[in-house]
Amino acid sequence: MNVGYELPLDDAAYSFGFLDEYAKREVRRTILKAICIPGYQTPYASREMPMGRGFGTGGLQVTLSLIGEGDTLKVIDQGADDSVNAVNLRHFVELTCPGIDTTERTTEASLIQSRHRIPEVALSESQVMILQVPYPDPLVVVEPSEARRKVMHGEADYSRLLTKLYEDIVQFDEITISHRYPTRINDHYVIDPSPIPRYDVPRLDNSPALILLGAGREKKIYAVPPYTRAEPLAFDDVPFRIEDFRDAQGKRRPCARCGATDSFLDELIDDDGNKQWQCSDSDYCHSRLAERDTIPGEAMS
Amino acid sequence: MGYVAIKGGGRAIAGAEAAMEALRCAEGEAGTPLTLAAIEQQLRLLTSRVVSEGGLYHPRLAALAIKQMQGDTLEAAFALRAYRSTKPRLLDLPVQETRQMRLIRRISSAFKDIPGGQMLGPTTDYALRLMRLDLADESPEAFRSVSRRFLDGVADNDLPDSYPKVVDALREEGLLPPLTRSREAAFDITRDPLVFPVPRSAALATMARAETGSLLAIAYSNMRGYGDVHPTIAELRVGYLPVVLPHPVTGEPIEAGEVLVTECEVVAMYEGADSDGPPTFTLGYGACFGHNEVKAISMAILDRALQKGMRDGPANPSEDPEFVLLHVDGVDSMGFASHYKMPHYVTFQSDMDRLRTTQGKADAAQSSQGVES
Numbered sequence A: 001m002n003v004g005y006e007l008p009l010d011d012a013a014y015s016f017g018f019l020d021e022y023a024k025r026e027v028r029r030t031i032l033k034a035i036c037i038p039g040y041q042t043p044y045a046s047r048e049m050p051m052g053r054g055f056g057t058g059g060l061q062v063t064l065s066l067i068g069e070g071d072t073l074k075v076i077d078q079g080a081d082d083s084v085n086a087v088n089l090r091h092f093v094e095l096t097c098p099g100i101d102t103t104e105r106t107t108e109a110s111l112i113q114s115r116h117r118i119p120e121v122a123l124s125e126s127q128v129m130i131l132q133v134p135y136p137d138p139l140v141v142v143e144p145s146e147a148r149r150k151v152m153h154g155e156a157d158y159s160r161l162l163t164k165l166y167e168d169i170v171q172f173d174e175i176t177i178s179h180r181y182p183t184r185i186n187d188h189y190v191i192d193p194s195p196i197p198r199y200d201v202p203r204l205d206n207s208p209a210l211i212l213l214g215a216g217r218e219k220k221i222y223a224v225p226p227y228t229r230a231e232p233l234a235f236d237d238v239p240f241r242i243e244d245f246r247d248a249q250g251k252r253r254p255c256a257r258c259g260a261t262d263s264f265l266d267e268l269i270d271d272d273g274n275k276q277w278q279c280s281d282s283d284y285c286h287s288r289l290a291e292r293d294t295i296p297g298e299a300m301s
Numbered sequence B: 001m002g003y004v005a006i007k008g009g010g011r012a013i014a015g016a017e018a019a020m021e022a023l024r025c026a027e028g029e030a031g032t033p034l035t036l037a038a039i040e041q042q043l044r045l046l047t048s049r050v051v052s053e054g055g056l057y058h059p060r061l062a063a064l065a066i067k068q069m070q071g072d073t074l075e076a077a078f079a080l081r082a083y084r085s086t087k088p089r090l091l092d093l094p095v096q097e098t099r100q101m102r103l104i105r106r107i108s109s110a111f112k113d114i115p116g117g118q119m120l121g122p123t124t125d126y127a128l129r130l131m132r133l134d135l136a137d138e139s140p141e142a143f144r145s146v147s148r149r150f151l152d153g154v155a156d157n158d159l160p161d162s163y164p165k166v167v168d169a170l171r172e173e174g175l176l177p178p179l180t181r182s183r184e185a186a187f188d189i190t191r192d193p194l195v196f197p198v199p200r201s202a203a204l205a206t207m208a209r210a211e212t213g214s215l216l217a218i219a220y221s222n223m224r225g226y227g228d229v230h231p232t233i234a235e236l237r238v239g240y241l242p243v244v245l246p247h248p249v250t251g252e253p254i255e256a257g258e259v260l261v262t263e264c265e266v267v268a269m270y271e272g273a274d275s276d277g278p279p280t281f282t283l284g285y286g287a288c289f290g291h292n293e294v295k296a297i298s299m300a301i302l303d304r305a306l307q308k309g310m311r312d313g314p315a316n317p318s319e320d321p322e323f324v325l326l327h328v329d330g331v332d333s334m335g336f337a338s339h340y341k342m343p344h345y346v347t348f349q350s351d352m353d354r355l356r357t358t359q360g361k362a363d364a365a366q367s368s369q370g371v372e373s
Helices: A021-035 A058-066 A084-096 A146-154 A159-172 A198-204 A281-296 B010-024 B036-042 B044-054 B059-068 B075-084 B131-135 B141-153 B166-172 B200-208 B212-224 B293-312 B322-325 B331-340 B346-371
Strands: A073-076 A110-113 A128-132 A181-184 A212-213 A220-224 A230-232 A265-269 A275-279 B104-108 B231-245 B253-268 B280-290
Touching: A021 A058, A021 A212, A021 A220, A021 B141, A058 A084, A058 A110, A058 A128, A058 A212, A058 A220, A073 A084, A073 A281, A084 A110, A084 B010, A084 B141, A110 A181, A159 B346, A198 A230, A265 B346, B036 B059, B044 B059, B044 B212, B044 B280, B059 B075, B075 B331, B141 B346, B166 B231, B166 B253, B200 B280, B200 B293, B200 B322, B212 B293, B253 B293, B280 B293, B293 B322
Parallel strands: A073 A110, A110 A128, A128 A212
Antiparallel strands: A181 A230, A212 A220, A265 A275, B104 B231, B231 B253, B253 B280
16 A cells, blocks of 8 residues: 555644534534424434444534534433533534533523433423434334335334234233333324433423434434424323332332432442432432522421 | 442543553553554555445555554544544546556456466465464564565566456356446435435445445355355456546546555356346446455445345345345444443333333232232
8 A cells, every 4th residue: 555645634623513514514404304394214424423323423413513603512311411421422512613612501501412311301492402313213113124114104104013012011011112112293203202211202292492313323313393292102091101200109209319209210229239219310400409508498418 | 339430421531541542552661652654564454444444545544543443443444434524525536447457466266267367466365374483573674675575576567557357358258248337326325325225336335335244244144045146256356446536627537546446246147137138147246445355255246136136126134235235334333332331221210110010010910810920
């Protein structure tokens, strides 16, 4: 192979948002199309990012294509801002997007990129929620071929998916889908809402905030536009159910830190083998603690 | 507190980076850093793999990626791809002519003698895989004299610049269908997503930057019997392909440089006449950056298998375009395999909720019916 040429060291500085401008424009066009056809998996030529496929490259391309000076970004993974992958993604955006702000407060963010959770605090019209997606297609559990799934979506043929839910009930007396719960958008396309727990699925329905879902490896972007119907698949006599955080006595478990009884909880096992439950949304938990500390007369636990 | 320990990241990430760097430099005082030239030249087949799977012909950057990723081909190709994402596409290339390749090796297993002759060139095909213990402690003097001695007495114009292609001879004899130039623009997999069915050019482009092992595994399934390509290598050539671009001002074609490529054409048994003409052999095509013969052969076999699958419907995994093309990319597959190492405790919490609820119902049903487990 040829020797005698130099490395492109002067190219080491990357452009704003890492991707070249053509790539960002393509992602924005795809987003517009996705918003126009709620729930439709819009194909796009996903670029390779400098972190692994599966680590949020789809969400990241959406974020990098939308973010500009004056935006405030929040990045969470499993609900937490300080989870390794969230730290890594936030650091990368800070590195390649000078002039933007980052925050851990849900209410301060204009863009929120997340893996596996939607924040506990209700989102507003001025916010965009970006979810990282490993599997964009809910039909993959019943049909491996993408070409055939595309036809099924076009015809809104979800009979095999409904049959799967029915078979679950016959076999286990329960629908066994835990997360990635198939959800019908605007009365047509059924989406995989990303691996959010069932607890977060109702937050998609008529959300004031635009919700964008980016699958980098599978090269798809789809959207739940603001104030759009999002309805988890269920049966008239077997309603959709969220995760149950009640103890054996039927009492709702509180967060061990902030005492919240209205949040999604992580189950922890401490060194002595005892179980504890804590808020998965770290900002929600911190904010509640901070609020409690500033209210005079209320004792610390 | 396993779950909690995984939170609280920035310092942990910096620490991981430092630990990786310490291992790279673990030889300490006795060590010599690898030069990029040494990687590019002495590990040329490794560099070949990385330029090919990275989809960017930049051997020096590939060498850097290999050094940085401590020899992991998947990671090195990945770094090259990510670098490529920052670059705009400047122009569409006209078709490049592999007949003009400056060859270092070309063979045909179809004919004993071929126009221009067989040229074994650099290959380990017939080498005995015995450990060369003399390399364990090689003297720099001996190392430096090898290349000089090899080229001693070789006249510059001893070799022709290019050779005719074997498939051209087969076409002239009517054993292969005449070449038809597709009027379709080539599919650019870096700018358009694969939406099936895809044209053959999309399949070829996907395989050209596929991970070698993945491509080999699926091609091997066809060779063993999950398929029936039964290829004969009409020609395998390795050499430097002149890259001809239109001049930015005059538009005249100019040679901008050359890239090392491996090209393989396999001939397979004839199919029933799918057109009006007489039956002919069929062709499978493989080509990739760098010197990587196993990859080019695997690709050629799969090209043949996929063309059959596209025509008759897939009878085997290797004939199914979706199955092959969506599972051979190293960056995609290794990224997804790695992502399972990330925390999944929200989804696992949700999984436990389902299992406990189902278990609870099963217990209740059992105790009410008195059924044994």
